[in-house]
Amino acid sequence: MNVYKEEKIMKTLLWGSALFTVFILVVILSFLIIKGAGALSIDFLTKIPTDSGEKGGIFPAILGTVYLVTIAVLTAAPLGIGGAIYLVEFQREGIITKIIRFGADTLNGVPSIIFGLFGFAFLVYYLKLGVCILSGGLTLGFMILPTVLRTSEEALRTVSRGDIEGSYALGATKLQTIKNIVLPQSLSGIITGIILGIGRAAGETAPIIFTAAILNPVLPKSVFDPTMSLPTHLYNLVSEATPDKLLNAYGTALVLVMIILITTYSALLLRRYFTRNIRR
Numbered sequence: 001m002n003v004y005k006e007e008k009i010m011k012t013l014l015w016g017s018a019l020f021t022v023f024i025l026v027v028i029l030s031f032l033i034i035k036g037a038g039a040l041s042i043d044f045l046t047k048i049p050t051d052s053g054e055k056g057g058i059f060p061a062i063l064g065t066v067y068l069v070t071i072a073v074l075t076a077a078p079l080g081i082g083g084a085i086y087l088v089e090f091q092r093e094g095i096i097t098k099i100i101r102f103g104a105d106t107l108n109g110v111p112s113i114i115f116g117l118f119g120f121a122f123l124v125y126y127l128k129l130g131v132c133i134l135s136g137g138l139t140l141g142f143m144i145l146p147t148v149l150r151t152s153e154e155a156l157r158t159v160s161r162g163d164i165e166g167s168y169a170l171g172a173t174k175l176q177t178i179k180n181i182v183l184p185q186s187l188s189g190i191i192t193g194i195i196l197g198i199g200r201a202a203g204e205t206a207p208i209i210f211t212a213a214i215l216n217p218v219l220p221k222s223v224f225d226p227t228m229s230l231p232t233h234l235y236n237l238v239s240e241a242t243p244d245k246l247l248n249a250y251g252t253a254l255v256l257v258m259i260i261l262i263t264t265y266s267a268l269l270l271r272r273y274f275t276r277n278i279r280r
Contacts, residue, residue, distance in 0.1 A: 072143075076147075215236065230256040
């Protein structure tokens with residue numbers, strides 16, 4: 001077999017792999033639309049659930065999910081980006097950096113239910129925050145922190161060392177260089193890491209059950225109140241599996257996926273905007 005044929009076969013296989021990824025997304029979306037579109041309405045999106053979710057809407061679950069993910073991102077983004085900057089710009093390669101990376105990689109593989117148990121033991125019980133939005137959001141933030149840190153580190157390493165050295169040559173301090181050179185050039189990669197974190201946080205069930213979940217359809221008044229969330233509400237509906245609840249379960253799943261897709265697309269537009277401005 002000549003080189004041309006090998007290259008053509010490899011290109012076809014790679015193209016098929018990429019196409020299969022999109023195919024899976026299309027199949028899942030199509031399935032949820034077919035099964036759940038009948039549940040969607042203005043009332044479904046704006047009303048509270050009644051009869052244990054068999055009737056009514058999912059507004060408290062939508063609101064709770066937004067609150068939880070917001071707190072998670074506000075927790076993980078500063079810590080993850082700050083840790084990545086420390087690893088790349090302040091700390092030389094050595095035992096400390098290896099320990100930090102090993103810890104982050106290990107946490108990435110820890111099951112989410114373990115984070116839920118930790119959040120319950122440390123935040124709910126030891127710190128006495130109680131079962132509330134803050135406990136759930138912080139737990140999700142700890143869970144996605146390793147993802148944000150490692151992706152941010154990889155993004156920071158793509159910055160041109162020539163630009164950094166040029167900044168130092170012009171008399172800029174390390175902080176000025178990070179602010180004006182490093183962060184702007186790596187921002188698109190950092191946003192990608194945050195997107196991955198949002199996707200994981202929005203879909204988690206186990207950590208929320210331990211730290212923030214409530215079955216009663218009550219709108220939270222502060223971050224110290226418990227809340228519903230889309231994943232936990234979906235879990236409860238599927239567990240009871242009556243026909244009406246299954247319809248609402250598919251509708252809830254469709255709304256959750258659409259929220260993740262809209263959030264991801266918005267973040268991609270934001271990344272594209274920053275990338276274009278940097279190139280100018």
